[in-house]
Amino acid sequence: MILRSLTARVVLGALLVVTAVLIGGGLTIVALTEQRDRRDADADLRRFAGYMTPGVAGVLGVGPKPPPRYVLRGSRSPGSGELQLFDREGRPIARLPAPPPQAGGTGNGPPPASPRALVDAFNSRGQSSTPAGQIVFVRALATASGRRLTLGSVPRGFPAMSVHPGGRTVSADGKLWRLMVVRAPIGVTVEAGALAQSISARAAHLRTIVIWTGAAGLLLVIIGTVITSRAALRPLRELAYQAGRAQGTEDLEVKLRVPGQPREVAVLAAELDLMLSRLDDAVAAREAALLAARRFAADAGHELRTPLQSVRANLDIANSEEANAEQRRLALDTAALQSDRLSRLVDGLQTLARGESGLVAVAADVDLGDIADAAVFAARTRHPEVAIDSDLPASGPVVHGDADGLWRVVENLLENAARHGRPGGHVRLRVSANGAHAEILVEDDGPGIPAVERERVIGRFARGRDATAAGSGLGLAIVEAEARRHGGTLTLSSSELGGLLARVTVRS
Template structure:
């Protein structure tokens, strides 16, 4: 930034000096052109009439002597009591109508400064560029004034130098000020950078945004948002590992006991019973692992891309998958599937529907009844499942969403994760899950609804 700023500043100064020089040269030229005309008019006013007497007595021209010393410097250093150092660069001549030289300055040649024609000219005299002005009077005399062009160039250089010199002298000071300003403005960014560089990987607290420039506040907010999401993800992973370690310990221990019993049993009946228990333990362990993985995926569903899904078709597929279990349990199911669409992750919503259906089947007694209804009311899609099981007491309907919580006395094997998965998926999709008693079947009724205006992406952003 410093290199760019200082380079740009130097370039601008160079461009400003160039245009200053051109403007100075132009202004000097205009001023000197006007002075040439004025000098010529003054000369005419002073000597035109007196020269009339010389026409009868032709002879050598009158020569006016000037100061011809050597001087260096600027301003007052070039001015003396006897004259000025620039006198040798100024000249004038007077010619009569017969082109005879009547009067000249000693700095002027004996030949015309320029062609005897009214107006300005730029001749080369003695190898030097001159600027001249010629005027003719009524009596036919020619008056010429001239000056060397290097006077104009020196004046333009003085103007440009006077403009650039303060800027060049101020450049180091400006560089120091810019360096200090840049460091002052970016000191808060350096603090943020130091915070990130020295931060412990386990520390996910937000960065301090004190005195951060407005241009960098968006970056700090984005980093803090990332830290919050990382903290949430790490907490979810730690919670999953802790839950898995806690819940898998008991079924694995039971599986080892049943395996030892089957290995040590001497009677065929006892061995067969132990092997059946091993099979049941493996099935429970498999279900527990599957639900733990499903719960972990459900917690991270907000990171997935949403799609538009047909809720009735999704429910129909999951109900068909339960037909063998329904047949074994001699359970009947009444379906009312109306067209309804929701927006979300297909795998997560499938897990929600599957867990609700499996819970209903498992808690419904043999020969019991289930009811499934999918529909839409006032742009609000919903999914309802009711069963003829024991239901859930009103005071426990909120607690059953906790992980590994199971209602006592249900006599149904389970891990206590089914409704936790349902709640996680519903929250991620902006849906609402309510538990109640079924008026028709007498058991539990679960309703999942997507309120009007709720959206998967809006739920993620929230």
Template sequence: MSAAPLRTGSLRARTVVAVLVLLAVLLGLLSVAVEATLGDRLRTQIEDRLRDRASAAAALVGTVDADDLADRLSMQGLAVTITTSDGGSVEAGPTPEQLRQGPPEPPGLSGPARPGGSTPARGSATADGAPGSADVAGGQVSITSSSVREEGRLVTLVSRLSDGSTIRLTAGTGSVDEVLGELRWVMLGASAVFLLVAAVGLVLVVRRTMRPLDTMTNAARSIAHGDRGRRLRPARRDTEIGRVAVAFDEMLDAVEGAEHQALAAEARMRAFLSDAAHELRTPVAGIRAAADTLVRTPLGPAEREDLAVHVVRQAGRAGRLVDDMLLMARVDRGLELDLAPVDLGAVTRAEASRARLRAPELRVEVVEPSGAVGVSGDDDRLGQVLGNLLENAARATGGSGVVTVAVAVEDGHGVVRVTDDGPGIPEADRERVFDRLVRLDAARDDRSGGAGLGLPIARGIARAHGGDLVCAPGEDTTFVLTLPVVVPAPTLA
């Protein structure tokens, strides 16, 4: 299943657009909130002025007739309807339809009414109908109840007086709508200018903010063109871009290390194939020459037997080399081990006996502790490791030296030391002997030298068990096999 393609839209553009959209939404919400708050406040002021007019009218009831009072109230740009206690009705001022269309409101509406040049006292009547009193000197009429109703673009206040009359005052909200309209256009223009300035500032800020990404892009392209050693090395590692840069450098280090390992592995493989071909060419050439002689040349019985023995010997040598190469390949791929409790002392004694049979003049001494040394391992593979070490020791001593095999328990590990009294291994060659197809100059002849795969195979098997095989420093040649997980002796019984 293929992964979804990575979105490659401009990060700068998306950031600028996202921030501008967010700012536009916030400005829109702010405009709506301001308009709603201001509109509510202006309408409340109109209601308060209507109550002031109603209180002033209540103070004049009884001192002027209804027609005069209605004319005075209508001069404030209000639609006035006065219903007297005897059922009569007086109307003055513009009609509600004219107020709804928004006629200009006279200046007197912007402040408290002052009929007759006097300042009326404000009553305490509220919109919910709570009774109040005008408390004007000489006035005996008060407001018993009042109610406010807003419909369309009109605000109507109905006040009932204590003498039974009713005053209806209606004011238009056209001025409020005009103010809110002007405010709306001002907010729209200011928001447009603000967004334009914000867009320019965001482009500059985002461009500067995204500059490290351009640096990373240039570095990646430079590395792709061969500058493998280039790194970002961020000054701060605790920021978002710093963490990305650190991860980028770590990835490059890993890629470069993998590239070096791959090149080194390829070089080792080429060298191994070259050495293996060289090693196989010698026995194959010997077999071909002997076979050609046997076929083309008339020989006596003794000569034919010598050539046949030579063919067998060279074929065996080539077969051993092929077997070792196949085993080395299995070690590289990962050996399948049949793990079980194994007594290192028993394995050592068995391999020492085989070494004595192969080289009768070789003196093999086994040193063991009093108890069993048990490890979890593959009996056959561990025997192959010890067999390779003893064969290497016999080859180094010419088949007639002294080899000491010491088995011990150290720090919870089973340890086997194989020491011979041969010429020893130089310090510079103690690690090189574990390379494939490597033989020291003193052991290059066909009779005493192997193919150079015994020690690499032995180390590979040891490491497959979780242990190791090393060549210890010292005058004598000592190989140390270490295996983990010591098994208690009763388990081996």
């Protein structure tokens, strides 16, 4: 199952990490505590076995005869000095640990070397509570003679006594036992045994504490993580709300990035703003294309009706049996002229629709100077009677756009100036770079256009009131649409030559 909630994922991740830490830490604490208790128990058993060793040795008949005397040397406080065993001549026989401080009695020496005294010493000292628990039995073995001695109660089926010094844990009679073996240099091995239940009980108690503490810690982690994660994710919820509001209102210009957002959320909001901006541009371009298509259909239906009717009428005359040869020739010539007009009109409408759609079909780096030079050559060929001058740089400016669309801009400006300027007049073209834009200026010495009409003549099928030359009225509309498609504008003003100055800027 995949968690879809980010809060749930954060909580689960934190829970797993904290659980692993608590389990690892708890196991380490329990293990170290149990190890420390076992070490303390071993030290206690070792002291008690050492304390019992001289008496056990005497009972087993191990050591020099007559019985040695015992002298406590070192600190006078019990448990802090050492026991040394001497013979009658004062020569040291053995060095033994001092009696344990927690044992009963006066602690001024080991138990007497008699069975009764040894049993009394075991009962008075061994049955007291120790870190290892209650010492239940002591077993001893004389190395040379093999004689054995047992004090206390050894459970049935208990493992045999080990002769290897050190501690070990065994299980017998359904209980855990801790054993400590001490081998004395005088030829006796003593083993002290105690119930290890206290160690296990303390470990179990500690495990219980760790478990409940860990559970409480996990609960606090869950609560804290939920609170902090919800607080941390609040900016995302606000971002989702803003995005939903934008979707509900279909307002793609809304800004999702607001001051005070965390850096990560601000980056996401900025990317979403950029995406919405691109979507807004795409929607605007689509609407412009649809509008251009609708206008193309409307204009085509309106503007093509008259030429088509004229062509049809002239063809009817040419096919009429009543028309003479001259009338038929004139009708066919008129139909051909109307057909050319139809072709130019359709081309102009297509170009205008493409420009108004705002879509650049093939965008590339284009040398505007080369395009202008070729357009001047073509215009001079069409209008040899007009003096067309050009002021072009040696190279550039370079713009990123549609070469065909830019060609139509220059061509229509030159064609408009040559047709509507002074007959046999002067037309001048200049191309230059102006910062982040390139400029195309075409001016003539004709009658120009009054300032009050300049905005109107940029529209579709609009012509100046004093225009006498033939035309479709689409030239300046095409130029304005292509300029806008290339991130620029078209402005009309008065020329120094006396006529009209058309200025087009396009984005470099």
